[in-house]
Amino acid sequence: MRVELSGTHFPLETLGPGRRLGIWLQGCRLACAGCMSRHTWAPHEGESVDVATLLDLWDAALADGAEGLTVSGGEPLDQPAALAELLRGAARLRSAHPRHGSAVDGLPADLLVYTGYEESELDASRHAALAHADAVVAGRFRIAEPTRLVWRGSANQRLAPRTALGRIRYAPHLDREADGPAVQIVVTPAGPAGPPAVRLLGVPRRGELSHWERWLGARGLRLRERSWRP
Ligand code: SF4
Structure with a gap:
């Protein structure tokens, strides 16, 4: 199937x-x-x-x-x-x-x-x-x-x-609050399938996506498309 x-x-x-x-x-x-x-x-x-x-x-x-x-x-x-x-x-x-x-x-x-x-x-x-x-x-x-x-x-x-x-x-x-990283960052280098990509895996807390966007930018990784914006 x-x-x-x-x-x-x-x-x-x-x-x-x-x-x-x-x-x-x-x-x-x-x-x-x-x-x-x-x-x-x-x-x-x-x-x-x-x-x-x-x-x-x-x-x-x-x-x-x-x-x-x-x-x-x-x-x-x-x-x-x-x-x-x-x-x-x-x-x-x-x-x-x-x-x-x-x-x-x-x-x-x-x-x-x-x-x-x-x-x-x-x-x-x-x-x-x-x-x-x-x-x-x-x-x-x-x-x-x-x-x-x-x-x-x-x-x-x-x-x-x-x-x-x-x-x-x-x-x-069931009622436990997160006490560790909520998001895992996976970087896929450029290859035959396309340009480099950054995947954020997990359930980000409020404001965390913007935080990681800034964090990546400070390290020279600028996101051209973001899956969390229209
Ligand atoms: S719209 Fe997004 S958050 Fe809502 S159910 Fe679909 S994938 Fe999940």
Whole structure:
């Protein structure tokens, strides 16, 4: 099955506990004001890949000690069938993988999904897509409701465990405020795919994007396009 993809990164350390594989799906119709990922809105401006390709990445990440998988976007639940296949396969690989325990807490790798939809907006196909998710961060990003809650962009967003593993792993974090870096900076040098790019991965606190823009500028990196501005 094909899936519209915005990007991937390993190790991701700012969207969930531990070192994780991050997968960002392409396409979002929710258009939250202040969204930092406007480049993920158009449904066909990413890359079309096979779910099996992403599962190969997950398999490699597990072999490299991944403690979890984070699927974000874009809006993952706008591709419910592909998300269901991805999470089903990720859960199977996690069980089959010879390395089971996280370096952080000894638990198996968990599966976390970010969605802008509220629980009340989940129809049957979206519910089915989340069948193997251990936890979900749900709700629109509301720029007028800043928060310091870890891994959430606004105070209305809920971190909801959905499985026994999710309840154990995320219990310490449900009301925890961020105490480390909220954003991870990844620089991709110029190459055949295009000019150099800077990716800010995570959930920045209020004013943090402008701070990093100035920080990069002071080091000679001037951003020509910014995914958080219209
Ligand atoms: S914050 Fe998330 S749900 Fe809202 S527009 Fe951006 S990608 Fe979509």
